Amino acid sequence: MIQPQSVGIVAPQTAHFETPLPLRSGGTLPSYDLVYETYGTLNADASNAVLVCHALSGSHHVAGRYADEPDSLGWWDNLVGPGKPLDTRKFFVIGVNNLGSCYGSSGPGSINPATGKPWGAAFPFVTVEDWVDTQARLADRLGIKRFAAVVGGSLGGMQALSWTLQYPDRVGHAAVIASAPKLSAQNIAFNEVARQAILTDPDFHGGNFYDHGVVPVRGLKLARMIGHITYLSDDSMGEKFGRSLRHGKAVYSYDVEFEIESYLRYQGDKFAGYFDANTYLLTTKALDYYDPAFAHGGNLSAALAKAEADFLVVSFTTDWRFSPSRSREIVYALLHNQRNVSYAEIDCAAGHDSFLLDEPQYHAVLTAWFDRIKV
Amino acid sequence: MAAYRYDYDVIAQWIQTGEKVLDLGCGDGSLLKHLIDVRQVQGYGVENDPDKLLACVKNGINVIQANMDKGLSDFEDGFFDHVIMSLSLQAMHNTQGILAEMLRVGHEAVVSFPNFGYWRHRQSIINGRMPVSESLPHQWFNTPNVRFFTIADFDALCEMNGIAVRERLAFDEGKVVTDEPNFLGSMAVYRLGRN
Numbered sequence: 139m140i141q142p143q144s145v146g147i148v149a150p151q152t153a154h155f156e157t158p159l160p161l162r163s164g165g166t167l168p169s170y171d172l173v174y175e176t177y178g179t180l181n182a183d184a185s186n187a188v189l190v191c192h193a194l195s196g197s198h199h200v201a202g203r204y205a206d207e208p209d210s211l212g213w214w215d216n217l218v219g220p221g222k223p224l225d226t227r228k229f230f231v232i233g234v235n236n237l238g239s240c241y242g243s244s245g246p247g248s249i250n251p252a253t254g255k256p257w258g259a260a261f262p263f264v265t266v267e268d269w270v271d272t273q274a275r276l277a278d279r280l281g282i283k284r285f286a287a288v289v290g291g292s293l294g295g296m297q298a299l300s301w302t303l304q305y306p307d308r309v310g311h312a313a314v315i316a317s318a319p320k321l322s323a324q325n326i327a328f329n330e331v332a333r334q335a336i337l338t339d340p341d342f343h344g345g346n347f348y349d350h351g352v353v354p355v356r357g358l359k360l361a362r363m364i365g366h367i368t369y370l371s372d373d374s375m376g377e378k379f380g381r382s383l384r385h386g387k388a389v390y391s392y393d394v395e396f397e398i399e400s401y402l403r404y405q406g407d408k409f410a411g412y413f414d415a416n417t418y419l420l421t422t423k424a425l426d427y428y429d430p431a432f433a434h435g436g437n438l439s440a441a442l443a444k445a446e447a448d449f450l451v452v453s454f455t456t457d458w459r460f461s462p463s464r465s466r467e468i469v470y471a472l473l474h475n476q477r478n479v480s481y482a483e484i485d486c487a488a489g490h491d492s493f494l495l496d497e498p499q500y501h502a503v504l505t506a507w508f509d510r511i512k513v
Numbered sequence: 514m515a516a517y518r519y520d521y522d523v524i525a526q527w528i529q530t531g532e533k534v535l536d537l538g539c540g541d542g543s544l545l546k547h548l549i550d551v552r553q554v555q556g557y558g559v560e561n562d563p564d565k566l567l568a569c570v571k572n573g574i575n576v577i578q579a580n581m582d583k584g585l586s587d588f589e590d591g592f593f594d595h596v597i598m599s600l601s602l603q604a605m606h607n608t609q610g611i612l613a614e615m616l617r618v619g620h621e622a623v624v625s626f627p628n629f630g631y632w633r634h635r636q637s638i639i640n641g642r643m644p645v646s647e648s649l650p651h652q653w654f655n656t657p658n659v660r661f662f663t664i665a666d667f668d669a670l671c672e673m674n675g676i677a678v679r680e681r682l683a684f685d686e687g688k689v690v691t692d693e694p695n696f697l698g699s700m701a702v703y704r705l706g707r708n
Contacts, residue, residue: 450570469577470587476533476555480570483578485563499563506570 142221145177148202148212150235150242153276159237162427163263169251172276173235173242174198177218178226180280186513187282188229189273190214191290191297194365194421195413197241200233201226216496223504228513229286234273238264238420246416247348257416259345264420266293266428270300274308286513287311288447291493292460293421296428299468302445303430311511312447313504316457316493318464319438319471320429325459328368329422335360336415345416354415359406361418366405371456371489438467439474448478450507452500454492455485480507519687520625521547523702524597527623527680528552532594535619537581537611538601540565542574549574559585582606585614593619600700602626603658609674616676616707625702628683630663630695647686648699664695671705680704 201218295317339357453465539558569576596619627648634644683698
């Protein structure tokens, strides 16, 4: 045993692809870039690779920090590193920025080679399955025929699940964390409110705001505020903010009074300062469309029959965005197919965001599960 | 892994190679590990204790976290060949409910439990103290057990609920007891079916 350490200073890389990518939404993307990071060392027979898939606002920057940015810790740094659950002394870990993102891979904000201008609204709809296809192409390029594991939380968990269905022989293990086999009507409803906030912002300009030198910050801010409510639990919000008043008493104003208002506005403003509105729209639609059972008449067990991987499914007791019962749907559909699957329901107060925390039981289960994987 | 338990051999004898097996209250997964080793079963455990669940993952045993007292409603009818509950029935509140669920989900159920009618336990009660023994290792104030019953009680329950007792073995100190099992047996293992 060693004390958990950071992977240290990291740097992203870019892979350019010229082979046109057929998309589920019709059409093809003639060429595109994928930005990615790697941690650890790929072994001689390339059997120790683990793909980490990111969620809505995540990126390829999973662990470590950038040389010139001390605050740039990766979003899952507590999971990935020497002595951490996903131990980089054993595994070669890859984080890939998904297509349509605003963190470097081709997306609505990048230049459309056909026009020389930002794609904007013309960037095609991309799906979870499309992302998995691009990740597979990146794996090809890195000489990885088969991943020891594919791992993800939330929307990242959907990618991990999709990997086992699209490329069953290329995934040894899959960890599907705080995820769901498809969105519920309520999940879609929250996404739709967030999208409407963006779409109705006068600065959105039908998605071509880049040409106007503006950003639909009000819409993005609102979208993030709505999202944030669904990431936290009632309990954790209550514990963190309760009904705390900034002025200690009601002052009868629409400015910030309750601390939760301050928190949401701060999170919204921060997000609107760096995230892309079109990416938010595209990604929430990718979430909405994801439904592997749809082609099987809604029968998830039939949809998962193709999977060959060994699974770990994890949910969190206070997650109401993707509640434990959504994870159990996946577990029992895998069980029906006699797949190897373990399921942990972690008692954690932090709601959907729990998957990003280093709750001891959660990380102990992940550590034990990764330790069993032979490379 | 936990110490090898002699009821494992009995249970293994009742299970065919390659069966689908569900172990309720599977602990660290050592029974399933044994059944995988000797019968190549496709095994799943159910456990709600975080430490035991973690032990299963460490041991490479499929384990599903669930509260069995809430039933097995997520499991399909007749999916498993055998549903096992080894030395846990006495710790369940809803005894009849879980037995019915085991026989809904499995073709057969295998149940083992400590026999409160064992002569040493009777002697202890006569002497005025609750029994503490190898098969009942806890004190009355810290026992996880919530149901206290004998082999004769369990036979009567099966009769009442229309559960077929296909085989029954009683043990004392690891040896099979054939005479007066409710008196001389400290532990019993049953193979149950639907009538």
